[in-house]
Amino acid sequence: MTARLDVAPGDWLRVSARYVVVDAVGWAVSGAVAVGVSFLPWLAFHWGWAWPLPIVVGVVALVVVGLTPRRVRAIGYRLRDDDLLVRRGLAWQRFLAVPYGRMQLVDVTRGPLARALGLAELRFVTAAASSTIVVPGLPVAEAERLRDELVALAESRRAGL
Amino acid sequence: MSDRPASEPPAPAGASRVDSSHLADGDWHRLHPATPLLRGGVALVAIAGVVVVNLRDTVIDALVGGGDRADRDSDPIRWLLGSPYLPLALLGVLVVLLLLVGGYYLSWRMRSFRVGDELVEVRSGVLSRNHRRGRLDRVQGVSIQRPLLARLFGAARLEIDVAGQDANVRLDYLSTAAADALRRDILLLASGARALELKATGQRRHDAPHRHGPPELRTVGNRRSGPGAEGAGDRGSVSAGSFVDARVSEFLAPELDPALAAPESVVAIHLGRLIGSIVLSGPMFWILLVTIAPPIVFRDAPVVALASVVPGVLGVGSFLVRRFTRSLRYTIAATPDGIRIGFGLLSTSNETLPPGRIHAIEVSQPLLWRPFGWWRVRIDRASSSRTNGAAGQANTTILPVGDRDDVRRVLALVFPEASVEAIDAGLTRGGPFVGSPPRARVLRWFSRRRNGYALAADLVLLRTGAVLRALVVVPLARVQGVSVHQDPLERMLRLASARVHTVAGPVVPRVGALDARDAEALLEAVASGAIAAASVDRAHRWRIDAGAAPLVEDRASEASPRLETPPSADDDARH
Secondary structure, eight states: SSSOOOOOOOOOEEOTTTHHHHHHHHHHHHHHHHHHHHTHHHHSSSSSGGTTTTHHHHHHHHHHTHHHHHHHOOOOOEOOHHHHHHHHSSSEEEEEEEEEGGGOEEEEOOOHHHHHHTEEEEEEOOOOGGGOOOEEEEEEEHHHHHHOOOOOOOOHTTTOO | OOOGGGGSOOOOOOHHHHOOTTTTTEEEEEEEETHHHHHTTTHHHHHHHHHHHHHHHHHHHHHHHHOOOOGGTHHHHHHOOOHHHHOOOOHHHHHHHHHHHHHHHHHTEEEEEOOOEEEEEEOOOOOOOOOOOOOOOOEEEEEEEHHHHHHHTEHHHHHHEESTTTOOOEEEEEEEEHHHEEEHHHHHHHTOOHHHHHHEEEEEEEOOOOGGGGGHHHHHHHHSGGGSSHHHHHHSOHHHHHHHHHHHHHHHHHHSSSTTTTTOOOOEOHHHHHHHHTTSSSHHHHHHHHHHHHHHHHOOHHHHHHHHHHHHHHHHHHEEEEEEEHHHTTTEEETTTTTEEOOOSSSEEEEEEHHEEEEEEEOOOOGGGGGGTTEEEEEOOOBBSSSBBBBBBBBTEEEEOEEEHHHHHHHHHHHSSSSSHHHHHHHHSSSOOOOOOOOGGTOOOOTTTOOOOEEEEEEEEEEEEEESSSSEEEEEEOOEEEEEEEEHHHHHTTTEEEEESSSSSSOEEEEEEEEEEHHHHHHHHHHHHHHHHHOOOOOTTTTGGGGGOOOOHHHHHHHSOOSSSSHHHHHHHHO
């Protein structure tokens, strides 16, 4: 009996390995900003005890960036018969299942970095803000194919609110 | 919307004689002519008050003839009375008055609404036109509010809740009878009955006026409705006496028409419990703190203490009075078109929630209510409204306070198929719930034995909290998604938490500290259950009911007061 969650064991569809770059750059930038901000108590407010803060924040940011490949490998999605199932997270794991019929709209968005790498992000939006499914790091063609497939699936299983 | 006045069809002749039963005929209609007065009512009264207070001394002096006061010359009215500019000033006042009246008339004239088979539409605005449409099959609820001033005029505000943030269609104001009739028609249209059948029921309605309450009230209501558009002769036939009689009888009528719902299905709040629940509520605690703290803190400075207490006392007063009068005469009852929630002593309000419009329901118990066994019931719904519900709370609170018996009956109204044992267990402990394992004690010190979930009859029940007890019930047909989560601490304990996603609202269905395998099972069960339930769900066209029930029978059942209220029948058996 494993402690980890494993809903629906089997083959998950993975996102593109190139997404590691996008995610790592994103985390590196936010990490750099966080380190910069963490200098403030020490330099600006002259709180002597706060000098280790930038080091702590920097180490955490490095670990987060270093774990990016594993984190991206942990992202998975599956088109089951009647619902879309996604998984995310290493330490904080999350599985979310949304029936196709609950779809309100599907978005394909592309950030500047992702576009340079030929990737796109797919968002599957329902009437509940909290159950929006986000699948990042899909090759553009795959994202558009998936979008059309999801729309068709939702059309065939339409439900109200 | 390009809404050049020229392109708009003029209100047809039929619209000029607005009959309350024909408002949903697909033609454009105007609102109650007192609308501008009622909409701007508070402002008008306030302005009049300011003017009266300021002129009081002058007027009294002028009438009594006394008063040789020092500030005489500085008083503009006095100065004006003796000056050659008097006609000019009077003309100015007249022009302003005429402009106001003209503006009100225009704004009333340019507001019209139409209720068709599929849509409800409102056009408004004099300079910038606004055209709002709502789809009837997306109606989440229809409420009728009658503020005190509007009640005196026999007017009511109809609000059609449509899914979305503040996407509601408001018709303010209509005559009371017209509002009631229009709501019935809207719900009938929304329920899937077609226009043809509406016409038939329109016929029927004239044969059976008793369905709408006291006949004399209805007659007057009909003549009163949309009088702005009605002929002068028609208006002349309503004598002042019968108008007053109608207003008085309407004012004294019970908030819930007894013919509307079976008495067994009605849940009301006892006066003592209402007072107790308000006294023991959370806001009350803070208000008391604000009132009691200053005298203790500023013991040596009585003036400061008084100055800080007075606002607090005023706050307590208005809070209490408001909560109290808003919750008086509270009823929740089953009608054929859904659950009807009504309340209010002076300003009354009632709302009908059609079946299948409740996305989640939470029964919770504040700590102070526990000795008395009182519960509160809140819901998630797809529409949001600025209008407050009972007790000035958001209109997501459908039962401000009630004992376990009331909760059972409310849940039976909302989910007739729910099993009583599961709900009873949900309020206490035990029952068919999948609970937390003993190792969850670390995370759930007191509530381990209560914490859990159950799946029963197209519902998922989540039970949490031992100190602050709560039970959340979500109909599987309304589930938007389901997720399971695990953080590092939960992983060490082989636990996980789960969440059922519903539309945004005060109720957040989640349960933590479940065994990881149980959480996975919950996700699978809810996901597959939601799909199965949604595929057979016909709630948005509730009267069609899978096409089984013929409409004639349906109408007949509506005409009798003992309508389709399986929950109430269950209820009898239970007690």
